[in-house]
Amino acid sequence: MNLYPMKFLPRLIRKMWGGQKLAELFNKPLPAGRPIGESWELFDFPPGTTGPDAIQPTDDPNGWISATVCNGPLAGKTLHQVLESHRAELLGASQAVETPRGAQFPLLIKFLDAREDLSVQVHPSLEYAAAHPEAHLKNEAWHILHAEPGARLLLGLRPGVTRQRFEHALADGTAESLMNRVPVTPGETYYMPSGTVHALGAGIVAYEVQTPSDTTFRVFDFNRIDPATGRPRSLHVREALQCIQFGLDPPSHRTAPAEGNLLLARAPQWVLVQHDLPAGALRRLLHPGGPVVATCVRGVGVASSGGHAETFGRGETLLLPPSSETRLLAKENSRLLLAAVPPVDETQLLPR
Secondary structure, three states, X not given: OOOOOEEEOOEEEEEEEEEOHHHHHHOOOOOOOOOEEXXXXXXXXXXXXXXXXXXXXXXXXXXXXXXXXXXOOOOOOEHHHHHHHOHHHHHOOOOOEEXXXXXXXXXXXXXXXXXXXXXXXXXXXXXXXXXXXXXXXXXXXXXEEEEOOOXXXXXXXXXXXXXXXXXXXXXXOOHHHHEEEEEOOOOOEEEEOOOOOEEOOOOEEEEEEEOOOOOOEEEEOOOOOEOOOOEXXXXXXXXXXXXXXXXXXXXXXXXXXXXOOEEEEEEOOEEEEEEEEOOOOEEEEOOOOOOEEEEEEEOEEEEEEOOEEEEEEOOOEEEEOOOOOEEEEEOOOEEEEEEEOOOOOHHHHOOO
């Protein structure tokens, strides 16, 4: 069969630092009074690799934690099932991530709502991952969608901070003072390759694209007590210290807010592009070579391919297959974030 623009059920994740902004900004159906920190828009994880905090269970019969299609002929199937049954049509010239449990879709897309600070954390560096097969790289980018006055990120260590000094600061609860405080503005994008120590700050709502890894080393948690357990959350200081590159400038970079169509971030495993369409505009994606994940963060659009048209509005995500031309029509002034994996590059995602 010809694949078509597929829409998926989001997976809501309870987090002690989460809030209710995703309902206010994107009409997500959040349970009242529950701290929802993440909405996973597109995901595919082997059994046992994610935590128990999701509101919705998985529907995959093989136990994969995988997004469920909610439109068209494949409604009710999971992304993992589509990957298994229509691999060539879904991936085109792109590659899946090969795991011991089978092939995995190569992108993870989320919304984050940080009512409070997230923990200071780091994902495995290239060197650490090479020496520890159970650890996986997590190159990620945050596109800032909402920021309260004074909101900031913690991103990398200040110049001259040594491993010994940072380790002492972790022990006495002053680690934040040794990190770069970065004020944020909606429309900015921050790329953080694996090995970058970082924390999303309170009052920020962000779109996140990343390699599909759940390996996170929490190094500092602002001396908080988890209300669910009455105890501090576990830390992974030894592992984190092996991943942070002391004495080097943080390898992350920032893209300033801008109207129009532009590259926001690029990792070895993915590319992220902003695509602005005025009301009534029609654009084409001509066989990009691999799948494209389109998330609407402003306005309303219609994506058409494979004989199927799907409307998607603010806060909704579509998976666009590479097997046919996709037409994107803006019903009002719209902004799409387009994420794709190689061999797709940004020039294939910009307007034609």
